Amino acid sequence: MCYNTENTIFGVFRFKEDIVMKHVKTLNEANLALSVENGGCGECQTSCQSACKTSCTVANQKCEKKGKRGR
Amino acid sequence: MVHKFDTLGVKCALDVCSGTVHILDDISYRMLDFFDEEGNFDQMGAKEAGLDDEKSMEAVEELIALKEKNQLFTKDIYRALVSHKEKKSVIKALCLHIAHDCNLRCRYCFAHGGEYMGKREIMSPEVGKKAIDFVIKESGARRNIEIDYFGGEPLMNFETVKEITEYAKAEGEKHGKNFRFTITTNGILLDDKKMEYINENMGNIVLSIDGRKEVHDKVRVRVDGSGSYDSIVNKFIKVARSRNQENYYVRGTFTRDNLDFAEDVMHLADLGFEQISVEPVVAQESEDYALRKEDLPRIFEEYDRLAEKILEARKNGKWFNFFHYMIDLHESPCAYKMLSGCGAGHEYAAVTPSGDIYPCHQFVNDPKYKMGDVFEGVVDKDIRDVFVKSNIYTKEPCGDCWARFYCSGGCAANAISMNKDINKPYLLACEMEKKRVECAIAIKAREALDEE
Ligand code: SF4
Numbered sequence: 001m002c003y004n005t006e007n008t009i010f011g012v013f014r015f016k017e018d019i020v021m022k023h024v025k026t027l028n029e030a031n032l033a034l035s036v037e038n039g040g041c042g043e044c045q046t047s048c049q050s051a052c053k054t055s056c057t058v059a060n061q062k063c064e065k066k067g068k069r070g071r
Numbered sequence: 072m073v074h075k076f077d078t079l080g081v082k083c084a085l086d087v088c089s090g091t092v093h094i095l096d097d098i099s100y101r102m103l104d105f106f107d108e109e110g111n112f113d114q115m116g117a118k119e120a121g122l123d124d125e126k127s128m129e130a131v132e133e134l135i136a137l138k139e140k141n142q143l144f145t146k147d148i149y150r151a152l153v154s155h156k157e158k159k160s161v162i163k164a165l166c167l168h169i170a171h172d173c174n175l176r177c178r179y180c181f182a183h184g185g186e187y188m189g190k191r192e193i194m195s196p197e198v199g200k201k202a203i204d205f206v207i208k209e210s211g212a213r214r215n216i217e218i219d220y221f222g223g224e225p226l227m228n229f230e231t232v233k234e235i236t237e238y239a240k241a242e243g244e245k246h247g248k249n250f251r252f253t254i255t256t257n258g259i260l261l262d263d264k265k266m267e268y269i270n271e272n273m274g275n276i277v278l279s280i281d282g283r284k285e286v287h288d289k290v291r292v293r294v295d296g297s298g299s300y301d302s303i304v305n306k307f308i309k310v311a312r313s314r315n316q317e318n319y320y321v322r323g324t325f326t327r328d329n330l331d332f333a334e335d336v337m338h339l340a341d342l343g344f345e346q347i348s349v350e351p352v353v354a355q356e357s358e359d360y361a362l363r364k365e366d367l368p369r370i371f372e373e374y375d376r377l378a379e380k381i382l383e384a385r386k387n388g389k390w391f392n393f394f395h396y397m398i399d400l401h402e403s404p405c406a407y408k409m410l411s412g413c414g415a416g417h418e419y420a421a422v423t424p425s426g427d428i429y430p431c432h433q434f435v436n437d438p439k440y441k442m443g444d445v446f447e448g449v450v451d452k453d454i455r456d457v458f459v460k461s462n463i464y465t466k467e468p469c470g471d472c473w474a475r476f477y478c479s480g481g482c483a484a485n486a487i488s489m490n491k492d493i494n495k496p497y498l499l500a501c502e503m504e505k506k507r508v509e510c511a512i513a514i515k516a517r518e519a520l521d522e523e
């Protein structure tokens with residue numbers, strides 16, 4: 001049986017505000033969704049060109065708007 | 072979508088669509104299995120597995136709290152951005168093939184001794200200048216333009232490099248463009264004068280060296296078959312120092328002959344290099360040095376070993392950067408960038424010595440992919456469309472792949488050469504890419520835990 005947590009009637013699953021995290025440590029406050037509004041300027045470097053010529057990882061590229069974009 | 076993995080002794084959960092990373096303890100790692108794709112918790116399943124004790128439920132509660140905060144089980148909302156990419160993309164980066172000629176005969180070179188299966192030739196300043204005019208015109212409102220001097224070996228035609236650079240700077244000023252230059256070299260012809268010009272004018276230099284002398288000399292050979300390590304290594308050390316250990320890369324390739332490539336990375340680090348990239352060779356499986364599927368477990372093990380070595384070195388105060396483990400979890404590129412990938416064929420193009428335009432350096436001299444030339448200055452719309460329309464949602468495995476926002480769909484050239492289809496990524500490369508992303512995240516996690 002699956003049920004959606006938002007509709008649960010079991011108290012134990014009700015979302016409490018400031019829950020104390022004992023089992024999970026969150027590493028970053030990333031939110032890719034936010035970058036939809038503030039990103040897309042296209043001024044950043046093209047990916048294949050930083051160190052390699054045979055593979056492509058975009059996650060390690062620098063954002064030209066660093067610090068100004070909210071993500 | 073959530074991807075969980077246990078790497079370098081830390082258990083992590085990556086919330087794929089927000090980019091949030093969580094470090095989990097054993098219980099929460101186990102309880103994550105009882106959530107479906109949407110983040111609904113299967114209480115019966117957990118109970119049947121005997122996992123309904125207080126601690127397990129505490130972990131479940133925490134995971135649910137993260138979902139409520141949009142840090143777990145977030146949805147992929149980026150599909151709609153694809154049309155933005157298609158409309159807005161302009162050519163803003165060029166790879167200039169300054170010389171289709173080389174003074175080395177590296178066994179794995181995709182350019183086959185620099186010639187690209189064509190004839191030996193060098194680019195004239197006129198062709199280079201036309202290429203600059205072309206990119207200024209094509210780049211629309213974009214201010215930053217990249218020019219990558221590539222070969223063969225670009226130092227074999229360095230006067231032309233200088234002439235093009237000066238022309239681009241002057242024209243850039245006139246047209247409000249900021250040119251950024253990179254040069255890739257094997258180092259044989261590097262001398263103090265060239266180094267000085269490069270340091271003054273170029274934002275990046277890529278120095279080709281594979282690692283340990285015996286590894287390097289086995290593949291990176293001169294025309295007479297002798298190794299090239301001794302004649303370049305000290306020059307490269309000098310370049311790195313003269314650039315304050317920034318804005319350069321020593322770049323190596325590993326093959327089936329050195330699956331212990333962590334040793335090569337460490338060799339480069341021991342030489343004092345701080346910006347290091349060592350990459351898997353891409354070659355048809357018929358080549359004896361090509362990586363094969365059965366090598367993957369060994370390669371994964373080596374990536375782990377390398378990550379451990381990097382962590383240990385940093386702990387001992389020796390910092391260096393490994394290109395593929397570099398990841399900014401706090402401020403990574405925006406969603407648009409994550410969708411556009413390498414930009415080959417629509418943001419990026421290669422120009423041959425005679426002025427022909429191809430989607431990227433890997434396609435050069437394949438007549439099917441000739442997109443035009445710098446004299447006419449127009450690109451074939453049909454070829455461009457193939458590239459601009461391909462993205463993580465059109466590529467078969469990418470839409471369901473947890474690494475899609477890190478990798479953004481892999482190398483188009485590999486997909487075409489290995490699987491004859493731009494939308495079918497080369498899966499061996501995928502497996503290695505995913506492993507590297509896991510290691511990169513796990514390194515961040517370990518460093519965060521160590522800081523506590
Ligand atoms: S790793 Fe492979 S499947 Fe995943 S996004 Fe990259 S190319 Fe696509």
Ligand code: SF4
Pocket residue numbers: 048053054055056413414415419431432433481482483484485
């Ligand atoms: S197609 Fe491959 S080789 Fe060409 S630019 Fe893209 S990632 Fe680089």
